[in-house]
Amino acid sequence: MFIDYARIKIKAGHGGDGAVSFRREKFVPKGGPDGGDGGRGGSIIAMGDTNANTLLNYRYKKLFKAESGVAGSGNRKSGRSGTDLILTLPLGTEIFEIKEDGSKVKLADITDHQERIVLAKGGRGGKGNSNFATPTNQAPRHATMGKRCQEIELELVLKLMADVGLVGFPNAGKSTLLSVLSAATPKIADYEFTTLEPMLGVVQVTEYQHFVMADIPGIIEGAHIGKGLGHQFLRHIQRTSILLYLIDIDSEDPLEAYRILRNELYLYDSFMDKKPFNIVLSKIDTIPEEQREAKVAEVSRLFEETTSQKVLAISSVGNIGLDALKFQLYKQIQDSL
Ligand SMILES: Nc1nc2c(ncn2[C@@H]2O[C@H](COP(=O)(O)OP(=O)(O)OP(=O)(O)O)[C@@H](O)[C@H]2O)c(=O)[nH]1
Ligand SMILES: [Mg+2]
The missing domain is CATH 3.40.50.300 (P-loop containing nucleotide triphosphate hydrolases)
Structure with a gap:
């Protein structure tokens, strides 16, 4: 089926939270902070593909979500980053963001094979408490949260590309x-x-x-x-x-x-x-x-x-x-x- 118009929602992955953790080792009574950073959330990326020729993939599925980053953990261990989600689109697809007031902003015009455009960037990971130790505060009890990402509504309009x-x-x-x-x-x-x-x-x-x-x-x-x-x-x-x-x-x-x-x-x-x-x-x-x-x-x-x-x-x-x-x-x- 030839589909040349679709409305979808996308959501990039949240950043993983930074961890609050302290080293606990035998014979080291008061270990320092060792909370690792959260991983970055996956981004939503549009990619042109000459083999695609319809927006059918976007007709029924409505929400496209990238994976979130994993939280950090002790021992300065960083969380894994979320995988990006790639939306393959036929060449000639115009992408608009639909704002809350209904207005539209053009985000991209996909015209080349393998051309990639980030539509929604994954959230930054939070910092673990190991980042916050200072000479005056050697046991910080705080970490930062990963950045949360909002849903974005998009309109996809295919205009075939021919000579x-x-x-x-x-x-x-x-x-x-x-x-x-x-x-x-x-x-x-x-x-x-x-x-x-x-x-x-x-x-x-x-x-x-x-x-x-x-x-x-x-x-x-x-x-x-x-x-x-x-x-x-x-x-x-x-x-x-x-x-x-x-x-x-x-x-x-x-x-x-x-x-x-x-x-x-x-x-x-x-x-x-x-x-x-x-x-x-x-x-x-x-x-x-x-x-x-x-x-x-x-x-x-x-x-x-x-x-x-x-x-x-x-x-x-x-x-x-x-x-x-x-x-x-x-x-x-x-x-x-
Ligand atoms: N004799 C003759 N018949 C033709 C020629 N080109 C097309 N036809 C016939 O004209 C009719 C319509 O052809 P199509 O190619 O389907 O026409 P179209 O312009 O695509 O029509 P729509 O898709 O309905 O807009 C068919 O029966 C074809 O076989 C031609 O060069 N000579
Ligand atoms: Mg015809």
Whole structure:
């Protein structure tokens, strides 16, 4: 199950208390203080992991606690430190602390594999009484307590990390395109809203060059007010370097389709409008071969005249124009870096 939002609580481990203890040895009637220090509590650490791709682990379990430090003991023995608790998170997870008044503070944005960020530091261990002996007080009877840690409430929001985001009406052929350009195996079908959750695929351009493409559910007019599946998945293409508007060449009004899509993205986040993008006509194999060239030219001209944007035409099923598309996308990503 693809989960991209979770609320959890975390609690770092308490510090172990310092010990009050005195040496008791045979033939040493009055031994000095020998209480050891408490161990440090375990911290809660967030770590990015490319192999994770959902927040499912945080959906049902709600409290994540690190181990507390062990108290010190006699003979200057320090308590053991608590083990850290590592929360593995998919790349693209933003972590917010929810304060008591409900306000949110961003703590981290996990973008790299193995990247670690301490979310809650374990409590310091207390000092044992052996630390407090002075020439005037050779038998201190006090030690300090380990630091106690409070629960912290967090919000985890996953925004998938991809280079290219696919945008299109339902049935435009987005998932099919991802399936032919990458090893991903999204569900494909001849009805609207086949895709219900985002999926990533790695597109290999050459042996050493690749990029990541994100397929999201189709968008329809009014998505920003909740029509269709709404805009809830748009955040997964919010951070892509470029966008790809995929438009069925056989749609009634391809230019209008593009305008609607673009407007929905703009209404969701005006910044999306500033990203470099491509307009790609899909399913050109559905046009009989003898009319294809003319039709592609006609629709392309329409776009070029009104948007001064060049369009590409492809067929995922007929394997037309896919290499050109791949290279163009790769180049555009490089240019946008
Ligand atoms: N002839 C032809 N059919 C295609 C092509 N690409 C996709 N299709 C078909 O179009 C239908 C929809 O394809 P999908 O890839 O599921 O479309 P989608 O854009 O992901 O749709 P949603 O997930 O519902 O938004 C399927 O029946 C595909 O087989 C193509 O290049 N040529
Ligand atoms: Mg799909």
